[in-house]
Amino acid sequence: MTLALHQLASLLYFAGAGLGALGLRRGRSSTLASWLLGAGAIAHAAAFAELHGQSPPVPLSSFPAALSLISWLVVVSYLGSLGIARVREVAAWVGGVAGALTAVAVFGLWYRVPEANPAAAQDEFWLHAHVLISAFGFSLLALASVAGFAYLAKERALKRKSPVRLALPSLESLDRLGHFTLATGFALLTLGVATGFAWVTGRNLSPWTSHSLGLMAAWGVYLLPVGLRLVRGQRGDQPARSVVLGFAVLLFSYVGIRLLGVGT
């Protein structure tokens, strides 16, 4: 059932992405795309409820479960951001990112659904805190990178003065979305790094794994957009570029090295 609900969620995310992309090509935003993402998020939430309805609960610390959580939070963060800025038009990209991450998670879950672990549930508070906070931070930074990428695409179209423009949100809306998601996402990422460090030191594990090194590298890269955007108040294309770069490093540090089989 968990697997089926995940597959449904992934399908709905991709459908939302497709419809959103069609809207972009036709020069108008698609409300239905956002609704499809919302439906996908509900199916996804049902999958989590089913997974955690087991007794004792299945931990989210496994790679596919954490990836699934991140993709769900990306969609939830996007839907929440609609109240902050007029960015309905980025549904295509949000759906694409969420659909892809969920698809990878589905593949992982199909390969091996995480097993219930009573011991882990009792004494691994820091691990759970690390996974939940980092996943939320990751999802917000994913959204920040979508906003940054959309900003750069829009800027390029405006500079080239192309008569056929993608129906992207205004630069100001994208900048506002980028600002909010970067500020919140970076704060959560910092907290995620701190809770992860607390967990490994509490269990006398080595903090110098490829996963932790990658996360710290990504955190370091994010200092550039954070410094530009949040400290110096810089707007425009420079913070947008550095947010996209930061997310690329973050994605590689978390997903890339695991897929390459070198992560721990």
Place this chain on the structure above:
Amino acid sequence: MRLVLVGVNHKTAPVAVRERYSVAPAAVEKLNAQLVLDSRVQEAALISTCNRTELLVVTDDADVAIRLLHEFFRDAIASGAVEERGHFYDLGDAEVVDHLFRVAASLDSMAVGEAQILGQVKSAYRAAVAAGGCGPVLNRLFQRAFRTAKRVRSETGLGASQISVARVGVQLARELFESFDGKRVLLIGAGDMAESAVFGLQDAGVRDVVVVNRTLEHAERLARRLGGRGSPLSELGRELIQADVALASVQVDSPLLRVEEVRASMAGRSGRPLLLVDLGLPRNVDPDVNQLDDVFLYDLDDLDRVAAQGVARRRQEVEPAEAIVREECERFERWQAGLGVAPILSAVVDRVRQIADESAQRAIGRLDEPSEETQRALERLARDVAGQLLHTSLARLRAEAEEDGASYYADAVREIFGLDD
């Protein structure tokens, strides 16, 4: 009598070429008068807007006039620059009528349906009248053009939902800004188009307007009308730092805003995007400014491309307007055809009057010492009879000529009355 028009506009030449042939409003009348002085030209008008410069003449020899107008463009307007002939169009007679009517009705405008063009054509007409360039043909042509424009505005939806420069400006600004709340518009110069664009942005929600002009007094006067404040041109760099949208419309020979100046202003904006709309001709802003980060520069050609999307969507509204133009063109051509028989009709009247007078004199000669009163009565009688006979037939002749062309009737009348002798 031939109508000839030579011109360059936004459809045939990029702004970089058009700006070489643009004429400042203050110079239009002088150049028009200069053109009228040429003996090969009977009537002349010069139309110069931000999108076109056109010379329109009435002449006897179209080929000679076309050569003359190209020379005039090269020598008098572009001060001897090498003429880019490929960017020019030469129109004659019916094409001229159709073109002028379409221009006045805003069907040939960058933003089809915009209202400013009619005012600009009226200004050109006034300048031509003041320069002594308007005779019976151009007077009639311009009046019919104004009538056509009026009909298009009142009888079609083109005027009601016009795509104006203001609308295009607002459309572009919306690509950058989520809302216009707290946004500042900087108006550089005091052109009609820029002013109209400010009105459009104000309708969309802009409240903060600053006008920069060479003369502070003019800036403040315009600012009062727009509900903003005026500032001298020396403060342009500082004002640019605070602006979100800047509209430039100044009569200049070289760009007012260069890369260095805009770069210096952008350094103080922390990456805040700036929409720069250059409505000037010659251009007010160096095109390379668009290469700067976070600056989005749009000139008249770029606005043309943006507006073209709207035109495609509004083709249905354009078609009835085109029908009105065709109808008015036919009406003018009929009048023009009638004008062709006018000298013949005049000669007929003169000939018949001469016959009547000679007949009256012969009758008077046969009378024995007629009184002056009798002589006058006979002369009047002869003219009245001739007039009565001519009136209906000449009116009919003119109407027939307007319907079917002057040539056949003109030849027939010449033959009947022996006017070639």
